[in-house]
Amino acid sequence: MKNDKKISTPVLRRLPKYYRHLEELSRAGVEKISSKELSKLINVTASQIRQDLNCFGGFGQQGYGYNVAGLRDSLAEILGVTKRYTAIIIGVGHLGQALANHNTLSRSGVDLAGLFDISPDVVGSEVAGHTVLNISQANRFCSENHVDIAILTLPKSEASAVANMLAEAGVKGFWNFANTELSVSNKSVSIENVYMGDSLMKLCYDVSAQDL
């Protein structure tokens, strides 16, 4: 396998999709699949699939196709799903609660360790098996519990200040739902900004194009 660091971002963005489909195929009892069959399921061309998977030395065998379980496991390892990450959620509104209770976290290898908010209405309540703590405790909590990832579901105006504080406390990655680009002075942290509106706009475009 080549050095993980060399995987380009576009390839990396497709890997979770491959992984997701291979997981489903495997659960459905499928043992092998050709790049052509996978292509139909995934809506990526067969040659693109072969090229992407070749980045890792290639798992396919000509005339046989891919071993579903084997490829799934290799991708899990590459993506780091087999490792465990510790995460906290900052902002326990509806979105924070949705993510806390969603199996997306555990399926990605992420363990929720705590939730934080500033509102007295929420602090002290139980969410997903955790007592919501005051955000003033987040810093110390992160240092003590070696938190890897902070999930930010808090208002845009607070996001960068909170992220900077948490980065100081050792948080390495931010999954950011605050609808703003985070500005974090520690440049070595990883940031994934989620803009849900982007896919809604794409859908609106497609819907309006139906009438043309």
Added chain:
Amino acid sequence: MKNDKKISTPVLRRLPKYYRHLEELSRAGVEKISSKELSKLINVTASQIRQDLNCFGGFGQQGYGYNVAGLRDSLAEILGVTKRYTAIIIGVGHLGQALANHNTLSRSGVDLAGLFDISPDVVGSEVAGHTVLNISQANRFCSENHVDIAILTLPKSEASAVANMLAEAGVKGFWNFANTELSVSNKSVSIENVYMGDSLMKLCYDVSAQDL
């Protein structure tokens, strides 16, 4: 402007990002911007930006750059944000409530017309100014209110059956958070599947690569 139908999917996926940044720049009082400056903000190469925006006849002027407000308005029109779409939410859990109360809908030109659930705990409650209705009423509601888009925040197992029912009632687009590919027999509907876990996996990969 060329025929909207010819815009390729990769270009189309970048347009909401351009639009989002231009909106922010415009709010900040910025009047013009070069493709090079835009490139730094957006993390897309300047030549890619010029190429993308050329698809629509080009809005830039050499040596001047783009007129921020003008480009924002042109993109709004292309994306159909200036039109209004009527939407319902199916599944009023935390994620459904988060989306109902989020300004993502209105910023994309989408008006929420109703919410539906199957649980007696939720049906009859007030969410985002609407009384949650029983899902058995969704079909008639969509026909009578010309609903364009259904936002699916319901369990995976129900998603395709509900989508098929709604497509029969005239719904043209599905924003699908059920973590499964929708199978809808009416092939002319538009579907945008959202897999939030994909971006979390990408983040986990980046975090683990920090240690390499």
